[in-house]
Amino acid sequence: MASLDRVKVLVLGDSGVGKSSLVHLLCQNQVLGNPSWTVGCSVDVRVHDYKEGTPEEKTYYIELWDVGGSVGSASSVKSTRAVFYNSVNGIILVHDLTNKKSSQNLYRWSLEALNRDLVPTGVLVTNGDYDREQFADNQIPLLVIGTKLDQIHEAKRHEVLTRTAFLAEDFNAEEINLDCTNPRYLAAGSSNAVKLSRFFDKVIEKRYFLREGNQIPGFPDRKRFGGGTLKSLHYD
Numbered sequence: 001m002a003s004l005d006r007v008k009v010l011v012l013g014d015s016g017v018g019k020s021s022l023v024h025l026l027c028q029n030q031v032l033g034n035p036s037w038t039v040g041c042s043v044d045v046r047v048h049d050y051k052e053g054t055p056e057e058k059t060y061y062i063e064l065w066d067v068g069g070s071v072g073s074a075s076s077v078k079s080t081r082a083v084f085y086n087s088v089n090g091i092i093l094v095h096d097l098t099n100k101k102s103s104q105n106l107y108r109w110s111l112e113a114l115n116r117d118l119v120p121t122g123v124l125v126t127n128g129d130y131d132r133e134q135f136a137d138n139q140i141p142l143l144v145i146g147t148k149l150d151q152i153h154e155a156k157r158h159e160v161l162t163r164t165a166f167l168a169e170d171f172n173a174e175e176i177n178l179d180c181t182n183p184r185y186l187a188a189g190s191s192n193a194v195k196l197s198r199f200f201d202k203v204i205e206k207r208y209f210l211r212e213g214n215q216i217p218g219f220p221d222r223k224r225f226g227g228g229t230l231k232s233l234h235y236d
């Protein structure tokens with residue numbers, strides 16, 4: 001298993017949205033009992049069967065890099081965080097469905113990771129005015145995941161999910177909404193599980209089967225981290 005090819009996927013979003021719980025669920029298929037704040041970056045690994053059930057099926061490692069911090073951090077913190085953005089093959093953008101600000105901040109997180117942290121005037125989601133052209137040339141596969149679905153009252157759920165659906169549309173990405181404390185949301189055969197598998201397949205295709213678009217523009221494929229903190233690295 002140690003010789004498996006691998007891809008690197010960033011997991012980005014505000015502190016407290018449930019990134020660590022999500023990563024633990026994706027990699028261990030278990031609920032994280034006592035989640036803690038991520039300092040620096042925590043890395044866990046998921047084993048994924050590319051094109052499962054077809055003659056092209058092959059097993060890969062999916063490295064999920066849970067990046068801590070706030071999108072409004074000082075420039076020195078952002079420059080330290082940038083080391084985690086090297087040679088990225090995919091990005092999972094995570095927001096809290098009960099926290100509208102965390103949804104809005106996904107635009108800033110994505111711009112930071114894509115090396116375009118320019119404070120663009122078009123990124124205004126409060127009034128629906130968003131400049132999609134900022135991501136027109138992005139070749140990195142994206143997936144939007146909303147957490148804490150269980151905390152939204154049934155009467156409000158349609159309103160909230162309609163609002164957040166614009167996120168996936170803006171990023172040209174699929175959307176998954178779930179409760180990280182309930183594994184059934186990612187049960188085999190469910191629509192969420194299919195979307196997740198499709199995303200990982202796309203990440204692998206971009207990395208290993210397409211000649212271009214396999215890493216973030218402007219970031220060379222470095223062999224050393226150079227700085228920052230890796231809290232954990234698990235290969236199960």
